[in-house]
Amino acid sequence: xxxxxxxxxxxKEFYHLIRDFRSLYLAFAIPLFLILLFGYxxxxxxxxxxxxxxxxxxxxxxxxxxxxxxxxxxxxxxRHLSNTxxxxxYLEHGRATMAIVIPPGWxxxxxxxxxxxxxxxxxxxxxxxxxxxxxYITKFVGEYNNNLLFxxxxxxxxxxxxxxxxxxxxxxxxxxxxxxxFILPGIIAIIIMIVGAMLTSLVIAREYExxxxxxxxxxxxxxxxxxxxxxxxxxxxxxxxxxxAVLMGQALFGIIMKSSFWLMVLASSIYLFVALSLGLLISxxxxxxxxxxxxxxxxxxxxxxxxSDFVFPIVNMPKVLQLITYIVPARYYIDILNGLYxxxxxxxxxxxxxxxxxxxxxxxxxxxxxxLKREGM
Amino acid sequence: MTTSRPDxxxxxxxxxxxxxxxxxxxxxxxxxxGEIFGFLGPNGSGKSTTIRMLCGILxxxxxxxxxxxxxxxxxxxxxxxxxxxxxxxxxxxxxxxPFENIRFYLGVYKxxxxxxxxxxxxxxxxxxxxxxxxxxxxxxxxxxxxRLALGCALLHKxxxxxxxxxxxxxxxxxxxxxxxxxGQLAGxxxxxxxxxxxxxxxxxxxxxxxxNEGKIVAAGSPSEIISETIPGNPDADLxxxxxxxxxxxxx
Numbered sequence: 001x002x003x004x005x006x007x008x009x010x011x012k013e014f015y016h017l018i019r020d021f022r023s024l025y026l027a028f029a030i031p032l033f034l035i036l037l038f039g040y041x042x043x044x045x046x047x048x049x050x051x052x053x054x055x056x057x058x059x060x061x062x063x064x065x066x067x068x069x070x071x072x073x074x075x076x077x078x079r080h081l082s083n084t085x086x087x088x089x090y091l092e093h094g095r096a097t098m099a100i101v102i103p104p105g106w107x108x109x110x111x112x113x114x115x116x117x118x119x120x121x122x123x124x125x126x127x128x129x130x131x132x133x134x135x136y137i138t139k140f141v142g143e144y145n146n147n148l149l150f151x152x153x154x155x156x157x158x159x160x161x162x163x164x165x166x167x168x169x170x171x172x173x174x175x176x177x178x179x180x181x182f183i184l185p186g187i188i189a190i191i192i193m194i195v196g197a198m199l200t201s202l203v204i205a206r207e208y209e210x211x212x213x214x215x216x217x218x219x220x221x222x223x224x225x226x227x228x229x230x231x232x233x234x235x236x237x238x239x240x241x242x243x244x245a246v247l248m249g250q251a252l253f254g255i256i257m258k259s260s261f262w263l264m265v266l267a268s269s270i271y272l273f274v275a276l277s278l279g280l281l282i283s284x285x286x287x288x289x290x291x292x293x294x295x296x297x298x299x300x301x302x303x304x305x306x307x308s309d310f311v312f313p314i315v316n317m318p319k320v321l322q323l324i325t326y327i328v329p330a331r332y333y334i335d336i337l338n339g340l341y342x343x344x345x346x347x348x349x350x351x352x353x354x355x356x357x358x359x360x361x362x363x364x365x366x367x368x369x370x371x372l373k374r375e376g377m
Numbered sequence: 378m379t380t381s382r383p384d385x386x387x388x389x390x391x392x393x394x395x396x397x398x399x400x401x402x403x404x405x406x407x408x409x410x411g412e413i414f415g416f417l418g419p420n421g422s423g424k425s426t427t428i429r430m431l432c433g434i435l436x437x438x439x440x441x442x443x444x445x446x447x448x449x450x451x452x453x454x455x456x457x458x459x460x461x462x463x464x465x466x467x468x469x470x471x472x473x474x475p476f477e478n479i480r481f482y483l484g485v486y487k488x489x490x491x492x493x494x495x496x497x498x499x500x501x502x503x504x505x506x507x508x509x510x511x512x513x514x515x516x517x518x519x520x521x522x523x524r525l526a527l528g529c530a531l532l533h534k535x536x537x538x539x540x541x542x543x544x545x546x547x548x549x550x551x552x553x554x555x556x557x558x559x560g561q562l563a564g565x566x567x568x569x570x571x572x573x574x575x576x577x578x579x580x581x582x583x584x585x586x587x588x589n590e591g592k593i594v595a596a597g598s599p600s601e602i603i604s605e606t607i608p609g610n611p612d613a614d615l616x617x618x619x620x621x622x623x624x625x626x627x628x
Contacts (some may be wrong), residue, residue, distance in 0.1 A: 008484020012477070019472045019513075022489065212470060217434045218462035218483045218539075220454055376434040 001224050009221070009229025013203065013359070017233050023199055031191045031241045035248050038187045045179045046132040048076040052096040054087055055080065059107040074136045087121070097123040098133060110148070142266065143304075173342040176219065184249045185285060185337030186310030189330040191245055192268065193300045195276025196238045198284070201296040202282035203230050216377075223372035227365075231276045238272040239265070259340040270357045271333040275300065277364035278329075284371045304330035332356045382409040384443075385537055385568045386499075391440035392419035400426040403440060403614065404589035408584075410536075413559065413569045415599075417584030419623055423591040424572055428541055433457050445536040458486065461530030462539045468526050475506045475525050476514070478514060479532065486533035496532050504528035520551035527555075538562065540571040542579065556581045567604050576616040585615075587622055594622045 017023055053066045070077040078096060081087055090096040101119035109116040120137055122132040174181045207213040216226065246264070249255040257264060278300060286292040305311060305323065306331035314322055325331050332353040339345035347354065384409035393401040401423040408414045417552050418424040429442050431437040433453030442449035445459035463467070469478050479500050483493050503508050504524040506517075514522060523543065530538060540559075544552045556578065573579055580599050587595040589604070595602050599615050606621055607613040 002487060004484050004487055004490070008481050011484070012473065014479045015477055016470070209466070210471075212468060214464050215379050215462065215468035217429075218432045218457060218460070218464070219482075220457035220487070221485050222454070377428070 001222065001228070004336055005221055005225045006229045006232070009226060010232040013230055014233045015235075015372045016203070016206075023202070026199060027195055027237045027241070028244075030194055031244055032248075033244055034187055034191055034194075038183055039180060039249070045177075046129055046136070047074050048141055049098050049133050049136070050096045051075045051077045051098045051100060052079045052081050052087060052090045053077050054082065054084070054099065056104040057102045057106040060104045061107045061110070065102065068144065069140065072136075072140060072161065074133075076128075076184065091121060091123055094123070097129070098137065179343060180253050182338070183253050183257055183310075184245070184253070185334050185341055186308065186330075187336060188245045188268075189239050189271070189308060189310065189333045190301065190304050192238050192272055193275050193304045193330060195241050196234060196272050197279035197300040198293065198296045199237070200231065200234050200276050200279030201282040201292040201321060202289045203234075204280060205287055205289045205292045208287040211291060213375075217375070221377070223369045223377045226372065226377065227277075227280055229321075230280060231273075234276055234279075235269075235272055238275070239268065240336075241267045242272075255341065257341050258344040259346065264295050264337070267336045268355075269352065270354065270361065271329060273361040274329045274357055274364060277361060277368055281364060281368050281371060284368065284375070303328045307331065308334050310334055310359075319344055327360075328354075329357060329360055382411060383446055385406065385410045386570065387443045388431070388442075389441040390482055391427070391430065391442050392618065393423075393435065394438045395431060399591050401428075401437075404588065404591075404593050406586050406593065408537075408568055408570060408598065410568055411566045412584060413563045413571065413582045415579045415585040416570060416572045416588065417576075417579055417585055417619065418588035422589045424588055425541070427588065428539060428570075428572065432460060432462055432539060458533070460537045460539055460579045461533070461535035461579065462541070463526050463530045463543050464541045469514050469522060469529065472513060474511050474513055475501065475504070475517075476510045478525065478529060482529040488533060499543075500528040500532045510531055519546050520548065523547055523551070523555065524571075527558075535567070537568040537570060538589070540569065540573075542572055542574060544573065546576065552578065576619055577612065579615055587621055589623050 006116045017027075053069070055062050055066060058229065066077060066080075069075050073366070075098070079090065081090070084101075087099045087101065091099060098120075100122040101121070103118070106116050106118065118141075120141075122133055122137075123131050172178060204213070207216060244266075246257065250257075279296060282292050282299065286295055303324075306318075307314075307325045307328045309325070310330070314325050314331070335353045336350050339350050384407040386406075388407065389405045390403045391401060391405070392399070392403045404423075404427065409488055416427070424448070426435065430437050430449060432451060433444070433456040436453075438449060444456045447455040447459065449456060468480070473481070476497070479497055480493075483496060488496055495598060501510055504527065504620060505523075506521060506525055506528075509517060509521070514525065517525070527543070538559075544555055552575070559571075560582065571582065579585055582599065584598055585596070585602060586593055595606065595618070597605070603613050603615055603618045606618040610617075
């Protein structure tokens with residue numbers, strides 16, 4: 001490994017990069033686009049559930065119930081309706097995902113100590129959304145009942161009864177349960193994969209397509225020098241993208257990393273090594289920019305999105321898929337980033353993930369060297 | 378006279394198989410220092426495979442080979458440092474300027490940085506590109522690009538220059554200048570190993586080996602090959618000899 005040779009290759013690669021508008025565009029527009037897209041559009045949080053209300057009772061109590069519902073940040077009463085047909089239409093057209101129907105005589109029933117049901121209709125077509133809504137509305141009704149009960153006891157000047165078990169719930173690590181805090185590491189992982197693997201998957205294929213690879217083989221360049229030189233410009237672009245993502249996460253979404261910045265740079269560098277080696281390997285094997293690009297999407301982007309614990313929890317996957325996730329680098333990187341961002345975990349807790357990434361890099365680097373040796377380098 | 382000069386390329390029973398297919402079938406030849414050596418054959422004759430083995434890119438299946446004193450089996454890296462290679466496919470980066478292309482070659486040939494400026498000037502002068510050193514290579518005419526490619530292949534002062542169809546796509550006048558320059562290089566002691574499809578160009582070679590279907594079918598000076606292949610015809614040229622040799626061995 002001669003530093004002068006590596007520098008010569010890296011410099012040449014850098015010139016290719018700055019003169020190729022498409023690569024540069026991919027390198028910087030994709031991260032910005034993905035962060036904005038995922039950060040704003042892909043919110044897994046459920047709030048402001050669109051609700052329509054139909055109040056047949058029309059008492060101060062029934063109006064109070066609906067007002068309290070609207071005041072909660074989870075629900076947003078968008079319309080007061082007067083007949084069942086309209087309620088059905090709102091739900092059918094998806095203009096509301098929840099409806100609350102208060103029957104006539106509801107207040108009278110409460111006062112008379114009889115059962116006083118209200119009807120709540122939920123749109124279950126998005127089960128995740130519906131079950132979260134179900135939780136919120138169940139909690140809301142429970143609290144409303146308690147309030148009524150306490151008011152009643154107050155009026156009778158009785159002592160408040162305490163419930164025998166009181167769950168004191170505290171949320172750790174992501175106190176406000178904001179899904180953005182959880183999404184950002186996933187976006188960073190995907191951005192690095194795309195920039196690292198997709199761009200490098202083109203660089204050796206391009207030399208084959210232009211015929212310059214034949215000349216490269218005739219030059220006294222070792223396979224290790226060639227790969228290192230090729231990777232260096234993309235390594236810095238990848239790191240720049242990590243910094244852009246971290247800064248945007250902080251500036252736009254207020255997501256602040258709890259743990260060491262340098263540990264994050266270290267983890268990102270190792271993950272970048274994996275992404276770059278994967279891209280270069282694809283490039284050597286396919287020898288065609290078009291095919292390489294398709295492979296890169298298939299091998300890097302999709303698993304990073306689907307099998308990394310980012311969008312779909314690994315614990316819920318079938319056993320076979322769970323096993324496959326062990327070879328998805330993004331899985332380990334997201335684990336490390338979650339630890340750094342949310343849990344303030346250091347190397348002491350997360351060394352298995354670091355080790356997994358380093359092992360992947362070594363295996364991929366070895367495969368790259370073998371592939372180039374077979375070609376005649 | 379040729380016998381007094383040492384061999385810079387020496388090949389004996391060199392063979393290369395790809396699976397069952399014999400691409401190069403136990404060929405032997407040698408090239409003297411300072412000689413312009415022509416290696417001719419149709420596409421698929423084993424010509425490119427032989428050059429790739431001599432340049433340390435491909436490992437032979439069997440046989441011996443030494444290039445610039447280095448074993449082609451064990452010292453490909455040293456061979457690559459001692460040769461210059463100019464390929465039929467364009468060996469330059471078209472999205473880089475001549476200056477940047479030369480800089481790349483300076484680096485990979487491990488030229489000490491204190492000599493970079495001198496070597497850079499020499500290459501730019503040799504290739505006569507001083508006015509366009511900062512233009513993109515793709516905007517230069519083919520003849521200029523060819524001079525640049527040659528300059529890049531020479532800037533580390535190699536012992537042997539490999540020219541793999543160096544003049545395809547270049548006009549006749551430029552080709553003549555090119556061969557005059559090659560003649561000067563050989564006069565200064567550089568060995569030149571060239572392949573070409575232009576038989577008039579092959580006359581620039583002192584000695585020629587013709588290869589077909591992996592075997593050597595003729596060897597000698599251009600005039601020897603002509604007179605041996607087509608005896609008693611003073612009008613015959615190298616092209617006639619080439620066509621006769623290639624069609625004969627195909628049958």
